[in-house]
Amino acid sequence: MLVDSILNHYPKEKDYVIEILLDVQKEKEDNFISQEEVKKIAYYLDTTESHVCSVLSFYTLLSTKPRGKNIIQVCKDVPCYVRDDFNLLKTVKDFLGVNFNETTTDRIFTLETTACIGCCDEAPVMRINDRVYKNLTKDKAIKILKEYRGNDY
Amino acid sequence: MAKVAKSLNEIKSFPKQTRIALRNCGLIDPSNIDEYIARDGYFALGDILKNKSPKDVVNEIKESGLRGRGGGGFPTGLKWELTAKEKSDRKYIICNADEGDPGAFMDRSILEGDPHSVLEAMAIAGYAIGANQGYVYVRIEYPRAIKRLKAAIKQAREYELLGENIFGSGFSFNIDLRLGAGAFVCGEETALIASIEGERGMSRNKPPYPAQKGLWGYPTCINNVETLANVSAIFNMGAKEFAKIGTENSKGTKVFALAGNINNIGLIEVPMGTTLREIVYDIGDGIDGGKAFKAVQTGGPSGGVITEEHLDTPIDYESLKEIGSMMGSGGMIILDEDDDMVKISKFYLDFTQDESCGKCTPCRIGTKRLYETLEKLIDMNGTPEDLEMLEYLAKSVQKTSLCGLGQSAPNPVLSTLKYFRDEYEAYANRTKRTAYFIEEDVCIGCTKCAQVCPVDCIEGEVKKPHVIDPEECIACGACYDVCPVDAILKP
Ligand SMILES: Cc1cc2nc3c(=O)[nH]c(=O)nc-3n(C[C@H](O)[C@H](O)[C@H](O)COP(=O)(O)O)c2cc1C
Ligand code: SF4
Ligand code: SF4
Ligand code: SF4
Ligand code: FES
Numbered sequence: 001m002l003v004d005s006i007l008n009h010y011p012k013e014k015d016y017v018i019e020i021l022l023d024v025q026k027e028k029e030d031n032f033i034s035q036e037e038v039k040k041i042a043y044y045l046d047t048t049e050s051h052v053c054s055v056l057s058f059y060t061l062l063s064t065k066p067r068g069k070n071i072i073q074v075c076k077d078v079p080c081y082v083r084d085d086f087n088l089l090k091t092v093k094d095f096l097g098v099n100f101n102e103t104t105t106d107r108i109f110t111l112e113t114t115a116c117i118g119c120c121d122e123a124p125v126m127r128i129n130d131r132v133y134k135n136l137t138k139d140k141a142i143k144i145l146k147e148y149r150g151n152d153y
Numbered sequence: 154m155a156k157v158a159k160s161l162n163e164i165k166s167f168p169k170q171t172r173i174a175l176r177n178c179g180l181i182d183p184s185n186i187d188e189y190i191a192r193d194g195y196f197a198l199g200d201i202l203k204n205k206s207p208k209d210v211v212n213e214i215k216e217s218g219l220r221g222r223g224g225g226g227f228p229t230g231l232k233w234e235l236t237a238k239e240k241s242d243r244k245y246i247i248c249n250a251d252e253g254d255p256g257a258f259m260d261r262s263i264l265e266g267d268p269h270s271v272l273e274a275m276a277i278a279g280y281a282i283g284a285n286q287g288y289v290y291v292r293i294e295y296p297r298a299i300k301r302l303k304a305a306i307k308q309a310r311e312y313e314l315l316g317e318n319i320f321g322s323g324f325s326f327n328i329d330l331r332l333g334a335g336a337f338v339c340g341e342e343t344a345l346i347a348s349i350e351g352e353r354g355m356s357r358n359k360p361p362y363p364a365q366k367g368l369w370g371y372p373t374c375i376n377n378v379e380t381l382a383n384v385s386a387i388f389n390m391g392a393k394e395f396a397k398i399g400t401e402n403s404k405g406t407k408v409f410a411l412a413g414n415i416n417n418i419g420l421i422e423v424p425m426g427t428t429l430r431e432i433v434y435d436i437g438d439g440i441d442g443g444k445a446f447k448a449v450q451t452g453g454p455s456g457g458v459i460t461e462e463h464l465d466t467p468i469d470y471e472s473l474k475e476i477g478s479m480m481g482s483g484g485m486i487i488l489d490e491d492d493d494m495v496k497i498s499k500f501y502l503d504f505t506q507d508e509s510c511g512k513c514t515p516c517r518i519g520t521k522r523l524y525e526t527l528e529k530l531i532d533m534n535g536t537p538e539d540l541e542m543l544e545y546l547a548k549s550v551q552k553t554s555l556c557g558l559g560q561s562a563p564n565p566v567l568s569t570l571k572y573f574r575d576e577y578e579a580y581a582n583r584t585k586r587t588a589y590f591i592e593e594d595v596c597i598g599c600t601k602c603a604q605v606c607p608v609d610c611i612e613g614e615v616k617k618p619h620v621i622d623p624e625e626c627i628a629c630g631a632c633y634d635v636c637p638v639d640a641i642l643k644p
Binding site for chain 2: 013014015016017018019021022051054055058059060061062076077078079081082083084085086087090114115116117118119120121122123127130138
């Protein structure tokens with residue numbers, strides 16, 4: 001089981017709960033933590049399920065709902081906004097045909113927004129999984145999305 | 154499109170800058186400890202462990218006048234002294250690398266460009282306060298910084314600069330990483346501690362301060378990345394030399410991240426006391442696209458705007474507070490004549506209401522109401538009474554919130570209300586147009602505007618009057634420039 005193999009890397013100390021949750025989520029195709037996994041993590045760390053859930057629900061980068069294979073996060077903070085002359089969020093929304101916090105029907109993308117990720121010197125930016133795409137233009141953004149879509153067919 | 158300065162050396166006005174915290178960034182290979190050592194790295198730590206008492210270390214930092222660069226400006230030497238004084242067999246030092254202020258990327262650049270400077274300083278601080286364990290709390294949104302830190306810790310252990318009995322001094326010190334998972338409030342020190350403990354990152358009441366009861370109840374000293382990046386430089390240059398730089402009460406330099414509508418976007422490091430005008434025009438090379446300067450937003454969602462009239466203020470912790478803004482962590486967002494201050498405030502409130510940890514009502518509900526009021530104004534549903542209510546509510550959130558997040562969340566609104574009240578009034582009296590607008594009887598239906606609109610928000614048939622959808626218009630002005638008959642009006 002995926003969770004067990006991840007848990008084995010960690011000491012049985014509850015301060016690792018955030019790292020564990022992040023790790024488990026990252027390894028999963030659908031990018032979320034299930035109730036089943038919460039149970040296992042709580043058991044391993046000798047804490048309550050409600051504690052694990054309370055942490056899980058607090059941090060923005062953790063999800064309790066299944067998401068797409070790729071998580072797109074468009075930066076919505078002021079420095080990106082003042083540098084965005086083509087409306088990045090709308091460009092991505094139109095390309096994917098979903099609103100933010102929604103997943104495409106082929107489950108390849110979930111669209112989210114993010115707070116500033118410290119790349120404002122190369123605004124506007126979006127993050128897809130672990131990669132940040134900077135200095136975006138409309139064409140560049142669409143090209144990147146097409147490449148991700150292409151990789152999955 | 155503005156050119157982006159890839160390194161500080163590329164910026165032509167480099168002479169106005171003084172590099173202390175950024176002394177190695179861009180000059181050394183951050184993944185190679187030998188290059189750090191070649192530039193006097195770990196020399197200060199070695200010298201301290203051999204020749205100085207913890208008390209000497211504290212005194213030297215006090216003498217340097219170094220103050221916290223994480224926003225609060227608390228004297229670093231005093232913080233170390235307070236933690237050193239506590240009697241406890243366990244203490245901790247934490248490096249706060251949760252940098253989350255929109256527009257701030259100083260700490261990321263230091264961690265990516267010179268991670269050892271932070272590790273060395275943590276060991277020095279550990280020795281000074283009597284801690285043997287340090288944590289770097291770094292947000293997972295900074296994958297490269299995490300990678301560099303992990304590699305740097307590993308190398309420092311291999312060289313026995315971290316670990317047991319460093320330099321044969323009997324002092325042992327280890328550093329581990331802890332990851333933040335996307336909660337801005339975790340930059341607040343008590344929330345950060347809760348997060349490291351594996352809890353929800355919610356702020357706690359102070360006192361007790363972390364120096365007395367911090368991580369797992371033990372005395373803990375929390376310092377910002379940039380604060381720490383100054384430490385070994387202070388020992389290498391001497392506290393007295395360091396204290397010669399800057400102003401009366403703010404010593405040394407400050408790193409600022411220039412973002413927004415300015416030609417030279419990027420990091421700068423200037424002596425405290427430099428004026429905003431020097432930063433914007435000499436170092437930053439003025440406003441992008443030759444537009445007129447409107448304001449600089451400092452301190453991110455906790456700060457405020459600085460306008461033309463205050464451009465000659467020498468920047469330090471006190472002077473910025475006096476003019477209604479704050480130093481914050483060092484993000485500077487430059488706004489030009491086309492930026493809409495009410496919308497900018499709404500962006501900040503959207504940020505803070507989203508990031509509120511929810512523990513106390515004024516912040517949880519208050520920031521939401523502030524946001525909704527701004528939204529109502531922008532949607533042209535507001536009234537002049539809403540402005541009064543906005544001001545009243547902003548002041549009460551400021552006064553009654555538990556932690557710094559809520560206490561400072563209303564600052565962007567209050568400061569823009571003070572300096573740009575006319576823009577709020579235009580919304581409140583519904584005389585404000587936020588989008589470009591086509592005059593029906595002038596338009597000849599040539600379709601040119603529709604072809605250039607980057608967000609496709611202009612509709613109309615050939616030779617019929619065209620219409621702009623005000624909801625979608627981003628006020629880029631592209632249509633205005635191409636219309637052959639000047640049918641388009643600016644907002
Ligand atoms: C909402 C909030 C967010 C904060 N975020 C950060 C941060 O990202 N980085 C930081 O160093 N300090 C941050 N601080 C300040 C810390 O609480 C703390 O004062 C600082 O880390 C102390 O280090 P220094 O004395 O070296 O500046 C934040 C404070 C508040 C109220
Ligand atoms: S002011 Fe806001 S962030 Fe701070 S404790 Fe209250 S609700 Fe939480
Ligand atoms: S100002 Fe820009 S976004 Fe608005 S209608 Fe004209 S071209 Fe389109
Ligand atoms: S460019 Fe001017 S004249 Fe032509 S369709 Fe647009 S508004 Fe009308
Ligand atoms: S505001 Fe978008 S990366 Fe900073």
